[in-house]
Amino acid sequence: MFAASGIVPRGLSEVTHMTAPATTTDAPTLTPAGLKTSERGSRASMVQKVVSKGGIEAWLVEDYAVPLVAVEFAFKGGASQDPAGKPGAANLLAGLIDEGAGPYDAEAFHRALDEDAIELSFSADRDILSGRLQTLSRNSSQAFSLLRLAVNEARLEAEPFERVLSQIAAGLKSEANEPDYVAGRTFREKAFPGHPYGLPVRGDLSALPTLTRGDLVELRGKIFARDTLKIAVVGAIDAATLAGHLDDVFGPLPQASHIAPVADALLSGEGDRFVVDIDVPQSTIRFGRQGLARMDPDFIASMVVNHVLGGGVFSARLFREVREKRGLAYSVYSQLITYDHGSMLYGGTSTKNERAAESMTVIAGEIASLSEQGPTEEELEKAKKYLIGSYALRFDTSTKIASQLLHLQTDGFGVDYLDERNRLIAAVTMEDAKRAAKRLFGDAKLLVAVAGRPEGM
Structure with missing residues (x-):
């Protein structure tokens, strides 16, 4: 979702520019002024569409000026898919994905990230659940390996479950009487009554205790799939290397998601x-x-x-x-x-x-x-x-x-x-x-x- 971003309506911009994968020697670079335009004045021509052997697509901008790789990805779903009567499930799930995965418990997983200065985080919005990875290029193989574990084998264990849940509850308690939070929450409740957009993304104090690990496992099964997956990568990585990582990280996911349809909503209460x-x-x-x-x-x-x-x-x-x-x-x-x-x-x-x-x-x-x-x-x-x-x-x-x-x-x-x-x-x-x-x-x-x-x- 963009807030005041000026996204062009789909009907005015349907033709997607595609370029052949660039090589390390001819890759475009990023400048301090932003995404450099090509000789013909096109930013779009700087973006490669990389498709892996397994059919996973990512948008890539190669940049070797700084030895970093930044990855952002998202699945459709987010808080709009929270179980009925249990707002906050997607937000809690996002908070637990990097709290232990595969052979690593929470402490060991974070230690593995810290040892190679890898930044990994997840978040939930109303329509998407997204992830962000940033790493030095020399550590990219380890970074993508840890990302694969988080995406496919997050443990969702009891200790981090209770800890993250308590942190969310503490934040909600501290905000309960803050005017900014109260005004914003009241507005949304009145604007979208009975609709997922009217519910708090982080949940509320009455609903949080009802959330279970089973809720999160079920929600992950609904959202984490390849059909709604979108990926963007910027940095010191070539198309062929990225394609291999795409299959490794996201290839094990099911092809089809099972997200529930969300009704279109008109804002209510104008004049109130x-x-x-x-x-x-x-x-x-x-x-x-x-x-x-x-x-x-x-x-x-x-x-x-x-x-x-x-x-x-x-x-x-x-x-x-x-x-x-x-x-x-x-x-x-x-x-x-x-x-x-x-x-x-x-x-x-x-x-x-x-x-x-x-x-x-x-x-x-x-x-x-x-x-x-x-x-x-x-x-x-x-x-x-x-x-x-x-x-x-x-x-x-x-x-x-x-x-x-x-x-x-x-x-x-x-x-x-x-x-x-x-x-x-x-x-x-x-x-x-x-x-x-x-x-x-x-x-x-x-x-x-x-x-x-x-x-x-």
């Missing part, structure tokens, strides 16, 4: 406000409304107009109106969030209790203004220029590049997006922006969740 009483001097506010799907033809334009609204820069309307002109809050933002089965405009701020109502009035007013009138010519051009110019910052390290390439794959897009993205933003016209603003902001009614003691709300 919910307040959770917490005795603090400031109110933490989360607001939102239905967004556009990542495959919608107007998504690129909606990303541009959202940047005008609250894209995290000084020129954004919310920053200017809420912070600079009125001093209501130190920070305020809006973003577009897209899931596989839902999307939303989402934003937030924190302000004094006595000014919470005023803050929401200003925010809603700016959303209504953009819906009715669209951005100005100056706002549109500034937003496009910023979004185009800042894109290279997502590719200035090998781990960032691998992460971006993985997200493109899990969201269903071709490598050609690397070239198309900025062209599509540049092509957004005022007519496009006004149409997208009308669709995105609509009647300006917002679902609002507040943690604190807001006056007038």
Whole structure:
């Protein structure tokens, strides 16, 4: 999932550029400025599609400037596949995969990682369960060997099970009365009632004790399979060597996953406000409304107009109106969030209790203004220029590049997006922006969740 990333709708970018595997001598390199473009100005041509003998595919960018290899991979599923009534299962599973595997117990597995300075971690999001590996190239064989054990033979033993479960519970307890956590959780519960997207990824204190090792084994069996697997690799490794590792690590997995279908979700509660009483001097506010799907033809334009609204820069309307002109809050933002089965405009701020109502009035007013009138010519051009110019910052390290390439794959897009993205933003016209603003902001009614003691709300 990308938050406010501007992923191009699939229908606008269907042709995937493919290149022959590069050799060590002609491999493209990464520069401090980001993913270097080829002589014809193409980032996409730098990415090789490597397919192993066993049919496992990965996107590879070779880089021998630094002797590192970064790997990111993901399976579809994630927290949306948690057992009924047991949120947090996928997150717990992710926390246990590297806690002992094959012949190694948890302590021995971590010692093996540490001895060769190998970084390995797993995480769960709403739609995916992902893994990340980073290693020195000279230790890559050992790193891929340990990864193979974790993916295929994770022990999920009692001691680490209880330890990791306790760590998650301790984190939830510490956050139970934190306004940011309470406002965010309340918003999601009201936005997606009765849907997996409305449940907490890390679970809750009432459900965590009901989770069992059997739940995790069953969940792993549903998710870990080759048909939804996506892989991105960046660094000092050639295509032939990588292909061998792909079969070794992922070849033993079953071909087909057994993930349950997830219903498409529309955001609920637009126009409603919910307040959770917490005795603090400031109110933490989360607001939102239905967004556009990542495959919608107007998504690129909606990303541009959202940047005008609250894209995290000084020129954004919310920053200017809420912070600079009125001093209501130190920070305020809006973003577009897209899931596989839902999307939303989402934003937030924190302000004094006595000014919470005023803050929401200003925010809603700016959303209504953009819906009715669209951005100005100056706002549109500034937003496009910023979004185009800042894109290279997502590719200035090998781990960032691998992460971006993985997200493109899990969201269903071709490598050609690397070239198309900025062209599509540049092509957004005022007519496009006004149409997208009308669709995105609509009647300006917002679902609002507040943690604190807001006056007038």
